[in-house]
Amino acid sequence: MQILASIAIDSVTYGMTLFVIAVGLSVTLGLIRVVNLAHGLFAVLGGYFAWYAMTVWKFGYVPAAVAAIVLTTTAGLLLERLLFSRVYRRSALDQVLLSIGIMFVGIAACGAVFGDGIKTLPLPPLLSGPVELGFRAVPAQRLLVITCGGAVVLAMWLAYSRTKVGIRLRAVVDHTDAAESIGIDSRLFYAVAFALGAGLAGLGGILGAEIMQIEPFYPTKYLVTFLAVVAIGGLGNIWGSLGAAMLLSGVETSSKYLLPSLGSILSYAAMLAVLSFRPHGLFGGEEGE
Amino acid sequence: MTQVHSKRLAPLELAVPLAAAALWVIAPGQLGLLTQIATTAVVVLGLDVVVGYAGIVTLGHAAFVGVGGYAAGLLALHVFAEPISGLLFGAVAGAALAFLTGFVVLRGRGLSLIMMTVAVAQIVLEIANKSRKWTGGDDGLSGFEVSPLFGIFPFDFTGKVAYVYSVAVLTICLFALRRIMRSPFGLTCVGIREDRVRMSAMGCDVSGHLRLAYALGGALAGLGGALSAQTVQVVGLHSLSFTTSAEALVMLILGGTGRLWGALVGTALFMTLHHVAAELDPFRWMFAIGGLLIAVVLVAPSGIVNGVLGKVELWRERRAGL
Numbered sequence: 001m002q003i004l005a006s007i008a009i010d011s012v013t014y015g016m017t018l019f020v021i022a023v024g025l026s027v028t029l030g031l032i033r034v035v036n037l038a039h040g041l042f043a044v045l046g047g048y049f050a051w052y053a054m055t056v057w058k059f060g061y062v063p064a065a066v067a068a069i070v071l072t073t074t075a076g077l078l079l080e081r082l083l084f085s086r087v088y089r090r091s092a093l094d095q096v097l098l099s100i101g102i103m104f105v106g107i108a109a110c111g112a113v114f115g116d117g118i119k120t121l122p123l124p125p126l127l128s129g130p131v132e133l134g135f136r137a138v139p140a141q142r143l144l145v146i147t148c149g150g151a152v153v154l155a156m157w158l159a160y161s162r163t164k165v166g167i168r169l170r171a172v173v174d175h176t177d178a179a180e181s182i183g184i185d186s187r188l189f190y191a192v193a194f195a196l197g198a199g200l201a202g203l204g205g206i207l208g209a210e211i212m213q214i215e216p217f218y219p220t221k222y223l224v225t226f227l228a229v230v231a232i233g234g235l236g237n238i239w240g241s242l243g244a245a246m247l248l249s250g251v252e253t254s255s256k257y258l259l260p261s262l263g264s265i266l267s268y269a270a271m272l273a274v275l276s277f278r279p280h281g282l283f284g285g286e287e288g289e
Numbered sequence: 290m291t292q293v294h295s296k297r298l299a300p301l302e303l304a305v306p307l308a309a310a311a312l313w314v315i316a317p318g319q320l321g322l323l324t325q326i327a328t329t330a331v332v333v334l335g336l337d338v339v340v341g342y343a344g345i346v347t348l349g350h351a352a353f354v355g356v357g358g359y360a361a362g363l364l365a366l367h368v369f370a371e372p373i374s375g376l377l378f379g380a381v382a383g384a385a386l387a388f389l390t391g392f393v394v395l396r397g398r399g400l401s402l403i404m405m406t407v408a409v410a411q412i413v414l415e416i417a418n419k420s421r422k423w424t425g426g427d428d429g430l431s432g433f434e435v436s437p438l439f440g441i442f443p444f445d446f447t448g449k450v451a452y453v454y455s456v457a458v459l460t461i462c463l464f465a466l467r468r469i470m471r472s473p474f475g476l477t478c479v480g481i482r483e484d485r486v487r488m489s490a491m492g493c494d495v496s497g498h499l500r501l502a503y504a505l506g507g508a509l510a511g512l513g514g515a516l517s518a519q520t521v522q523v524v525g526l527h528s529l530s531f532t533t534s535a536e537a538l539v540m541l542i543l544g545g546t547g548r549l550w551g552a553l554v555g556t557a558l559f560m561t562l563h564h565v566a567a568e569l570d571p572f573r574w575m576f577a578i579g580g581l582l583i584a585v586v587l588v589a590p591s592g593i594v595n596g597v598l599g600k601v602e603l604w605r606e607r608r609a610g611l
Contacts, residue, residue: 029400083583090590092346092399097542098586100535104579111572216572224407224531231404265415268408272393275405279397 005136007250007257013142014211015249016149021204022229023156023241024197030236031173032190034088035095038103039201039226040219046072046202047214048110051119061124069202076198080191088190103219111216119214121206145207152200156238169193173236228271234281243283247274301549302464309456320448326560327455328517329540331462333552335383335509336537341546342470343502344482345395348534349406350510352390352413353383355529357511358518359417359424365519366433372444375435376458376515383511386413388504395499407531414529429525430518444519451520458516462509466549469505478502479547539578543585545592554594 025039049068053059059067083102087095127144130137160166171179172186180186205214212222228248233240248267255266274282312323332354339345357379364378394405417424424430437443442450469475480488481495489495518524527533536559544555562581566574589596 083587087586090586093340093542093546094586094590096346097539097582100539101579101582101586104575104582106579108572108574108576108579111575116572220532220535224404224411227400227407228404231400235400261419263415263419265412268411268415272405272408272412275401275408276393276396279401281401 002136003257007254009138009142010257011246011250011253013145014208014253015246016145017204017208017211018225018229018249019204019242019245020149020152020207021201022226022233022245023152023238024194024200025226026230026233026236026238026241027193027197029230030234031169031193032088034084035092035099036084037096037099037223037227038106038219039197040222041103041106042072042076042198042201043205043208043212043222044110044214044216044218045075045106046199046205047121047209047218048114048119049202050206050209051121051214052114054122061121061127065203065206068206069199072202072205073195073199077191077195079198080194084194085187085190103223107216107219114216116216119209121209121214141210148203148207152203153242160238228267232271232274232282234283237281237283240281240283244281247282301467302460305460305463305553306456309452313452320452322560322564324448324452324455324520325517326557327452327459328513328520329537329560330459330513330553330556331516332510332513333537333540333544333556334459334462334466334549335506335513336541337546337549337552338466338470338478338509339503339506340538340541341548341551342475342482343478343499343506345499345503346399346403347406348403348531348538349394349408349410350506350537351529351531351533352406352410353387353507353510354514354517354533354537355417355524355526356386356413357383357514358524358528359430359514360511361515361518362430362433362524363423365435366430370434370436372435372438372454372519375519376512379515379518380508380512383514384504384508387507387510388500391500391503395496395503407534410529410531410534414526417529418526424524424526427526429523431523433522435519435522444522448520455516455520458512462512463549466509470549474498474501482547539582542592543582545594545596548594551592551594555592558593 021040021043024042025036028034028036028039046068049071050064053064053067054061057064057067079102083098087098123141127140129140131140131143160170168179168184169189171182172184172189176186205212205218212218225248229241229244231244232247233242233244247270251270252264252267255262255264259266309323309327313320316323332350335353336347336350339347339350360382361375361379364375390409394402394409397405418426420426435444438450438454444450444454470478477488477493477498481493481498485495514524514528517528540555540559541552542555543559544553545551559578562578563574566577585593585596
């Protein structure tokens with residue numbers, strides 16, 4: 001029973017982190033239709049900025065996280081305006097090459113600025129201890145991750161379905177030309193969506209720093225994982241990303257606990273199985289190219 | 290359009306050995322690097338068949354490179370050490386894996402296709418990692434000797450035989466590929482890349498064709514992996530890694546997809562830059578290559594070779610207009 005509870009808690013924590021990071025990628029790939037292999041860069045930047053704010057500027061955990069998310073969002077906006085917006089209508093291979101270039105430069109910059117060691121984010125006393133939940137004690141940090149992930153899900157659902165911005169965003173997604181002809185500035189929406197996705201990845205990078213350690217090669221190390229979430233979830237499908245993140249983290253965590261000798265084979269086999277039967281993703285529709 | 294250019298650049302198979310000979314005279318101390326460029330070029334040519342001609346974007350090419358390398362290494366270690374049969378064995382291993390996984394992988398399109406190719410490569414990597422008894426795991430497969438080429442030329446430490454051997458294999462591959470890509474099979478691949486629905490409406494067996502193209506790419510990758518195993522005399526897990534797949538794709542796009550020149554130019558440029566910058570620290574290397582990739586996308590869309598050819602075309606048109 002204990003081991004099942006551990007698996008469940010670890011899976012949900014890891015899955016929430018994956019979702020918060022990958023949902024921005026799902027939006028850029030599915031809605032803006034630009035391939036961005038450098039998405040992990042935003043996650044690691046979030047972690048680095050938070051570390052810098054905490055250790056150099058002596059910020060507390062929450063102010064540091066907020067500052068880091070603001071900085072990451074800005075970085076996303078700058079990259080979108082300066083580089084990504086130039087390749088929106090170009091071939092996918094050009095987008096792959098550009099984003100790999102950005103990822104490499106970003107890795108080099110992180111290594112040069114922050115050094116090549118692993119950065120651990122110091123947790124405040126409130127978060128470093130366990131919390132008694134009645135049936136068992138759970139590390140407070142995990143509860144924070146799960147709560148934040150839940151809040152992101154709720155906020156995205158509300159923004160997407162209930163606000164004017166969300167309605168316009170859906171209009172741009174469904175039919176860019178028609179949306180533009182009634183006065184919606186699609187470029188503005190692309191920029192905002194890209195930047196918000198980057199900011200969310202930054203939040204995910206901070207929340208997940210205990211599982212996915214902050215180091216320069218982070219963007220390449222977890223690239224496949226993030227892409228897997230998007231592919232299984234279905235491009236641009238927010239709820240699909242959530243389900244896919246939970247599925248992948250569940251398979252990976254249980255395989256780590258129960259069948260460690262298999263390594264990551266099970267996760268990849270699960271991905272292969274899902275995608276070969278549902279090429280548009282487990283939760284994706286039948287549409288698509 | 291590809292056809293017009295490829296006719297103009299027909300003596301490609303001659304250019305490669307000539308350039309290789311010239312480079313030997315200019316930089317005799319760099320035979321190791323030049324051999325590596327030749328072996329990698331075979332791999333990237335295979336990727337060009339898959340990505341450039343057939344339009345199957347893959348990030349799992351390393352699976353076939355590694356399997357070809359391990360096949361050649363294991364054959365030399367346990368059965369017999371004749372090099373050419375080792376190469377063929379590597380190519381068959383790569384082709385078989387590609388053909389079989391093609392049944393599953395090629396069901397997808399776009400991102401799901403890419404992710405399935407990644408998954409296959411990662412599973413193969415994990416299996417190779419776990420079967421230490423056969424592959425040596427992290428330490429790599431080594432200790433196999435390759436017997437002299439044709440029984441006469443031994444692969445010694447000077448690397449001269451290895452260099453000539455690799456360049457010869459690369460040239461033969463180019464010769465064969467140019468003909469295959471101009472054959473009805475190659476043209477059908479391009480047709481599928483350009484318009485899959487129309488090709489299938491014309492009665493073409495699209496998925497069967499794609500599987501064959503994927504297997505051809507796998508054969509070349511296996512051949513390149515085997516060539517590398519024989520010339521370096523070690524096969525590491527690295528040959529199966531995601532980095533190998535990603536770097537091969539970067540080399541191909543950098544040079545330009547869909548033409549054999551692009552694969553060669555991209556490989557030579559990337560590997561040379563890698564060699565120069567790796568002597569500095571890894572971060573500077575990533576900075577240099579990353580900057581180059583961004584610049585190529587912004588300045589020369591669809592690769593260096595296409596960019597240069599486009600400029601030449603423009604210049605000719607202008608001259609003709611005057």
